[in-house]
Amino acid sequence: MPSSYAAMLMQHHAWAVERLLETAALLPPAQLETNVLSHGGLLSTLRHVADVDQSWGRALLAGLGHDVEPVAAEVMDEQLAELASLRAFWLPEVARLVDVAGALSPADLDRDVQPSWKRQPYKAWQVLTHISNHRAEHGNQLGWQLTALGHSPGELGFMGFVDLVRRGEV
Numbered sequence: 001m002p003s004s005y006a007a008m009l010m011q012h013h014a015w016a017v018e019r020l021l022e023t024a025a026l027l028p029p030a031q032l033e034t035n036v037l038s039h040g041g042l043l044s045t046l047r048h049v050a051d052v053d054q055s056w057g058r059a060l061l062a063g064l065g066h067d068v069e070p071v072a073a074e075v076m077d078e079q080l081a082e083l084a085s086l087r088a089f090w091l092p093e094v095a096r097l098v099d100v101a102g103a104l105s106p107a108d109l110d111r112d113v114q115p116s117w118k119r120q121p122y123k124a125w126q127v128l129t130h131i132s133n134h135r136a137e138h139g140n141q142l143g144w145q146l147t148a149l150g151h152s153p154g155e156l157g158f159m160g161f162v163d164l165v166r167r168g169e170v
Helices: 003-024 042-063 073-079 083-103 124-148 158-166
Strands: none
Touching: 003 042, 003 083, 003 124, 003 158, 042 073, 042 083, 042 124, 083 124
16 A cells, blocks of 8 residues: 555545534434434444544554553543534544554555454554545445435545545645
8 A cells, every 4th residue: 555545545534524523513412312323323323433543543553653542432432422522532533543644654554553452463554444444334324314314424435535635625
């Protein structure tokens, strides 16, 4: 995976997360809690994606020699119970992923990362791909539900993002 691809992958990820959060903020709190998605309501599914971002992202940082610890799922559930607090926590986590991905060399991308909850290591590029793909999977669910509630986040696909970048709109 070229370093430039890793950087753009995380830029796309950050852009899609921001779009989902902005769109979710248009809903009344009761609609955020409607239990219709794989992880419950919109808010709990967003919290799940944020948890995966921070846990895998912090495992990546630790694998690259940074001193970080993942945030426990219980803390995510208790302290990030509202959309505003989730947004305040998640956006800096995503920005850090963008910064880290942009600074990785090809050798860094091929380094082993050993998450504490896994038995085997993963390459840094595999971790970044997992973070992006996981958000895409749940982002589709979130997008469909937001659209059903009258607030579409719009196109969230990678190539649509690339087109926006080329036009200078992102």
